[in-house]
Amino acid sequence: MRATTIHAPYDIRVENVPEPVVRLPTDAVVRVLRACICGSDLWAYRGEAPRQPGQRIGHEFLGVVEETGSEVDTVRRGDLVVAPFKWSDGVCDYCREGLTTSCEHGGFWGSVGYDGGQGEAVRVPFADGTLVALPKDAAGDDRLLSALVTLSDVLGTGHHAALGAGVRPGATVAVVGDGAVGLCAVLAARRLGAERIIALGRHRARTDLARRFGATDVVAERGEAAVEAVRALTRGRGAHAVVEAVGTEQSMQTAVRIARDGGAIGYVGVPHGSGTGLDLGVMFDRNIALRGGVAPVRAYIPELLPDVLDGTVDASPVFDLTVGLEGVPEGYKAMDERTALKVLVTA
């Protein structure tokens, strides 16, 4: 089959690789219908996250089950399924607590020896714990498939950020970061009943999308000016709930400074750089909490799925470029050069 591989920074290829097969009785093989390129894939692309030459890549996908191991109970051949960005066994203490990202047997797609989502098919470990079955008739609905594949990562990650930030009905929320995750956090905050959602971002196309997703205000300034703008919008106090969806020291500094005393920062931007950007003295004096991390999206899919199916929550507009599998290298280039927000990969 054909699958995406990474050989060196900026060297992404689509190559012939062996067809996946069921190796363990808990495995399934899934034929991929939709995949995505994630902002975090760019770290490997740019050489910031090391990869061995030829490693697979891609951690967001949905598709059709082709084969299952003898112990797989919850999905069967022909089922339409979505996979979260990490696999998990579904039965360990962490999985039962909903923290599937800490699963004792969990792992990342594209790790050495494992398939990635940006390919024709994927061997899925712990299929019962990992995969979630979707209505079969969704397979014929292009828009819905695009919306459903966001359950793999960005929608669930935005939801995790909103939960971490403590979004409640009536809350004022500020979202730092206008990437796909930040935009999904806007959607998630609206879904959780936020009354006011302030999106921070400088890219008009993205902030327009933020407004479409529920943002009530947009702050295009950065740094000190952004802090002042958010405070001006909140009677000088800041936002109860702040989402940090970038991961740089500067974005975390901004997040702390725009939080209201007693508020919380929900952070899902993977930390970059050597410092934290946190001023613990300020956080202490003002009782600002920090909650978040790698999102256990598998645990969120059952809750979010009905709203995606009925169209209440539709993150599919984050995809502004669609490529076929052979076009994946072009998709990386477009995201790296910021000419695309997020790339959808079709079978």
Next chain:
Amino acid sequence: MRATTIHAPYDIRVENVPEPVVRLPTDAVVRVLRACICGSDLWAYRGEAPRQPGQRIGHEFLGVVEETGSEVDTVRRGDLVVAPFKWSDGVCDYCREGLTTSCEHGGFWGSVGYDGGQGEAVRVPFADGTLVALPKDAAGDDRLLSALVTLSDVLGTGHHAALGAGVRPGATVAVVGDGAVGLCAVLAARRLGAERIIALGRHRARTDLARRFGATDVVAERGEAAVEAVRALTRGRGAHAVVEAVGTEQSMQTAVRIARDGGAIGYVGVPHGSGTGLDLGVMFDRNIALRGGVAPVRAYIPELLPDVLDGTVDASPVFDLTVGLEGVPEGYKAMDERTALKVLVTA
């Protein structure tokens, strides 16, 4: 009247100062029955927190109302009252949300121009918002007065730490720090239903007190060995809820490392040093939250008071040295030299 003043590092005196009077209609004057010396008073004592020569000091006290301004409604002359370590107006948005430490009109005892708790009497701003009336007959019960004065700071601060750490019935809790606040966090965790409480500390007298307060395990090791010991006690996983009651980089590092994935650190140790001690990469991967800060103890007094009055919660054993007002300088010396855990000051 006589009151404690600080003139320079290690220069604490008890001097004649003017009698406090009601200056504003929202003021009250309280004659002090019990006060304390706090670990945080030592920063001023040691010169780590700058003070102007002659500034008052002490932020924990209870006493009898002597005079009230014309607008004071909730307490009257002769009432026994306890004061939290910051005054607050009780009516602003933050006070109504329970975050009295962020009160728009709040302040610290002993600030320039204000009385401190380690004196014969105190002018109390915003008496309605600040003071909490206690049963008058408690004034005759020495043990109970000692327990009640901990509502000024250490008991409420321990409670804040336990809440920040997310202590719930059945939780495993680890407490970093065996000072009075750490010990009160043990009490608070037990009160909130923790099943297992691991106290980290090296001082036998203190860890014995931790056991008396509800600790089920004591870890005397520090650094790497402490982390290993806590992990050994928790099937390798760490504690759901970790209290950080020291405020150094090392203690925060330990707190992160002994937290279970998905757990939380409740921090009430005032941050010292230039770094945070936080490894955001580890916290991100393991979804460890950080919540806490300066404790809004005023908001907690109504909840904690019944348990203190009926003896269910008794933090009075944290006092291992009692002095009269003239003995306050000796009390500072004992705490600075760690021959005393916490000093009670009697009228």
